Amino acid sequence: MKKLYILFILIFLMLVPNNIHARSLDDNEKVYITITIAGDDSLPPFEYVDGKGIYKGFNIDIMRAISIEEGIEIEIIPMPWYKAIDALNNGEIDAIQGMKYSKTRDINYDFSMPYIQTPNSIFVRNDNKYIHEINDLKDKRVAIQKNDISKYLLANRDIENLIEVNNQEEALIKLINKEIDAYVGNKLTGAYYIQKKGFEEYVKTVGEDLLVENYCVAVLDGNNEIIDIFNDGIKKIISNGTYDKIYKKWFGEYFYDNSKILKNILVALGVAFLLVVLITIFTIKWNRQLKERVEERTIELKRENILKEKILNSIFSYILVVDRDKKVLLMNDKAKRLIDNKKDFTYLNDTVLGKIIDNNDINEVTQRGIEIKNKEVVSSIDDISTYQYNLSPISIDNDNFGAVISIKDITEEKMLRERLMATDKLKTLGRLAATVAHEIKNPLTAIKAYVELMPEKIGSERFRENLLEDVPREIDRLDKFINDLLNYSRHRRGKKEELNIIEVVKDTLRFLSREIKKHDIEMVCDIHKDAKVLVSRDQLRHILMNLLLNAIDAVKVNSVPKIKVYSAVDGQYIKLIVEDNGKGIDEKTLKKVFEPYYTTKKEGVGLGLAITQQMVKKNNGEISVESKLGIGTKFIITLGLLKKGEILCIDS
Structure with missing residues (x-):
C-alpha cells in the first residue's frame, strides 16, 4: 500500500510541468560538473556503509542514476547524520541526499521534489x-x-x-x-x-x-540551481523506469497470498453469517415476546373496556357523547332503550333526548368549552316530566370539542322533595305552634284592650289618638305575619319569563324610595344592561324586596348609611349582589340565617330569608351570604344568564 502511495506521488510529479528554473539538458547540452553530497553512514536501507566499507543503499542508487541522466559528477560522502547537517550548514558540501521535509527545516533549507515518503x-x-x-x-x-x-x-x-x-x-x-x-x-x-x-x-x-x-534532496536556502538539477533528474528516472527498478531492488514488491485472502474472506463471511443468524434469532425471540405482550395488553384493554362499559351501563342516568355537529358517538344501554336503538338515527336532534336539551347549551359546550351543571328543565314532550342534565366538553381532536351528556329523570325526586319540604314545614309549624300563637295573640290582645276601653274612654282625645295609631299597626303586624306564614307553607308555582334584571331592580327601588329617603340612605346601583334571566317576576321582586328591607333595617342606625345593588357576570351565570354597610353578622349567626323561624329581630318571626332562599331555588338559582362584623353584609344571588351586556350604572 505504501509503495502504491509513493508511486502515485512520483507519477503526479512527472505530470507537473518543469519549473522555469529547472535545468533541463539534452544530450548535446550536458555539462560535466561535480556536486558534493553527504549522506548518513548508518541509515539502511536508504544509505549505509556495509561490512566491506562500501557505501550503498536506496539513496546512493538514486543519486547515481540522476548523475548519469544529468551528465554530472556527484561525489557522495558518508558521515554520521549530525555531521552531515553541520557540513551543509558550514558550506563544506552542496547538498544532503536524503532529508525529511518539515516547515521548521524549510526556513533554512530548500528541498527538491520528494522521491519517497x-x-x-x-x-x-x-x-x-x-x-x-x-x-x-x-x-x-x-x-x-x-x-x-x-x-x-x-x-x-x-x-x-x-x-x-x-x-x-x-x-x-x-x-x-x-x-x-x-x-x-x-x-x-x-x-x-x-x-x-x-x-x-x-x-x-x-x-x-x-x-x-516527504524525503527530498536538501540544500541551503537560495541554492536553486542545484535543486533544479535534482528535480530534472528525478523526473527523468521516474519516466524511464529507472526509479521503479531501484525501488524494487531495495524495498521489493508486495505479493499477496490468494489463499490467505480467500481464507480471510471466508472468515469474514462466516462471522457475518453468524451475526445474521444471531440477529435473526434475537429478532424472532423479540417479536414473539412483543407479540405476547401485545396480546396481554390487548386482553387487559378488552377487560378494561368491558368494565368501563358495565360501569357506564349501570349508571341510572342517560349517558351520551356527541361531536360538534351533535352526531351521536356513544351512548349507554339506558339511553339506547329510551331512544329505541332499532330506529335509524345519527344525530341527537333525531332522538327524544334531543327535545330535552337546549341546543344553545350544547353549542356553548362544543364551541366554547363551557361546562353546564345541574340544569333542570321540564320536558316539552308532556310538560310534566322534569329532567336534570349536565354537559361537559370533551376534546375529540385538536381544538374540536364534543360533549358528554348526562340526563337524569328527576320527576319523582322533585315531587318527593317538594312533599318532604312541605312536610318539614308542617312539622316545623307544629313544633313552633307556641311561637305562632304568641305572635298572633299579642296584637289581638292589644286590639281587644282598646275595644274593651272604648265605652269608658271614647271621649278622651288622647285615647282616640292612641287607638288610631296602635290598632292599625297591630293589624298590619298581624297581617304581615299571616302572609309570611302562608307564603312559607304554600307551594307557589310562579310563572317563569324572560326578564331584564335591571327593570326588576328599578321597580323594586322605586317602591322602596320612600323608605330610602326617610333614612337618608345612599343607594348605588350597578347592573349589567340587557342581562336577561328566565325567572318568575313576582318571586324575583319578592326576593329583592326582602333583601333590601333587611339591608335598610341594618343601615338605618348608621351615621352614613349605604346600600349597593350590583351584578357580576361569571361565564354563563350572573350574580346579583345586595351589599350594606351595617354592623354585620357574627359567624355563629351567619350559619343559621336561612333557617325557618330563626331571627335576631325583636318583632320578626324568621321566615323572610327562608322564603327568599326557597324562591331562589325555585328559579334554578343559589343564594349565599358573606358578612364581617363592623363592616357589613353581602347577599349573593346566582342565576343562569340568557344574555349579558355592558354595565349601566344608576344612582338613587
Whole structure:
C-alpha cells in the first residue's frame, strides 16, 4: 500500500510541468560538473556503509542514476547524520541526499521534489506494557538520532531524559540493554537492524506511524540551481523506469497470498453469517415476546373496556357523547332503550333526548368549552316530566370539542322533595305552634284592650289618638305575619319569563324610595344592561324586596348609611349582589340565617330569608351570604344568564 502511495506521488510529479528554473539538458547540452553530497553512514536501507566499507543503499542508487541522466559528477560522502547537517550548514558540501521535509527545516533549507515518503515509529522492548503511543513517552528515557527530525516531534512533551545517539543501531542496542525505555526513529531503518541482528523477539514497534513526510534532496536556502538539477533528474528516472527498478531492488514488491485472502474472506463471511443468524434469532425471540405482550395488553384493554362499559351501563342516568355537529358517538344501554336503538338515527336532534336539551347549551359546550351543571328543565314532550342534565366538553381532536351528556329523570325526586319540604314545614309549624300563637295573640290582645276601653274612654282625645295609631299597626303586624306564614307553607308555582334584571331592580327601588329617603340612605346601583334571566317576576321582586328591607333595617342606625345593588357576570351565570354597610353578622349567626323561624329581630318571626332562599331555588338559582362584623353584609344571588351586556350604572 505504501509503495502504491509513493508511486502515485512520483507519477503526479512527472505530470507537473518543469519549473522555469529547472535545468533541463539534452544530450548535446550536458555539462560535466561535480556536486558534493553527504549522506548518513548508518541509515539502511536508504544509505549505509556495509561490512566491506562500501557505501550503498536506496539513496546512493538514486543519486547515481540522476548523475548519469544529468551528465554530472556527484561525489557522495558518508558521515554520521549530525555531521552531515553541520557540513551543509558550514558550506563544506552542496547538498544532503536524503532529508525529511518539515516547515521548521524549510526556513533554512530548500528541498527538491520528494522521491519517497518515510515514516518514523516508536520502538520499545517486547516486554513493554505501558508505552503505546507518543503521549506515553512523558517522563521516560527516550533516544533519537542526533539532529533527527524526531527532535521537533518530541519537543515540549516532558521527556525525562532525551538521549541523542549517532545512529539507530546504537539506539537499538541501548534499548535491548535497558539503558533507555524507547527510541523514535525511521521505521524501515529500525526494521532493517532488528532483522539483521535477529532482535525480533526483543523489540517491537507501537502506536501509529509518525512524521510520514516527504524525503527530498536538501540544500541551503537560495541554492536553486542545484535543486533544479535534482528535480530534472528525478523526473527523468521516474519516466524511464529507472526509479521503479531501484525501488524494487531495495524495498521489493508486495505479493499477496490468494489463499490467505480467500481464507480471510471466508472468515469474514462466516462471522457475518453468524451475526445474521444471531440477529435473526434475537429478532424472532423479540417479536414473539412483543407479540405476547401485545396480546396481554390487548386482553387487559378488552377487560378494561368491558368494565368501563358495565360501569357506564349501570349508571341510572342517560349517558351520551356527541361531536360538534351533535352526531351521536356513544351512548349507554339506558339511553339506547329510551331512544329505541332499532330506529335509524345519527344525530341527537333525531332522538327524544334531543327535545330535552337546549341546543344553545350544547353549542356553548362544543364551541366554547363551557361546562353546564345541574340544569333542570321540564320536558316539552308532556310538560310534566322534569329532567336534570349536565354537559361537559370533551376534546375529540385538536381544538374540536364534543360533549358528554348526562340526563337524569328527576320527576319523582322533585315531587318527593317538594312533599318532604312541605312536610318539614308542617312539622316545623307544629313544633313552633307556641311561637305562632304568641305572635298572633299579642296584637289581638292589644286590639281587644282598646275595644274593651272604648265605652269608658271614647271621649278622651288622647285615647282616640292612641287607638288610631296602635290598632292599625297591630293589624298590619298581624297581617304581615299571616302572609309570611302562608307564603312559607304554600307551594307557589310562579310563572317563569324572560326578564331584564335591571327593570326588576328599578321597580323594586322605586317602591322602596320612600323608605330610602326617610333614612337618608345612599343607594348605588350597578347592573349589567340587557342581562336577561328566565325567572318568575313576582318571586324575583319578592326576593329583592326582602333583601333590601333587611339591608335598610341594618343601615338605618348608621351615621352614613349605604346600600349597593350590583351584578357580576361569571361565564354563563350572573350574580346579583345586595351589599350594606351595617354592623354585620357574627359567624355563629351567619350559619343559621336561612333557617325557618330563626331571627335576631325583636318583632320578626324568621321566615323572610327562608322564603327568599326557597324562591331562589325555585328559579334554578343559589343564594349565599358573606358578612364581617363592623363592616357589613353581602347577599349573593346566582342565576343562569340568557344574555349579558355592558354595565349601566344608576344612582338613587
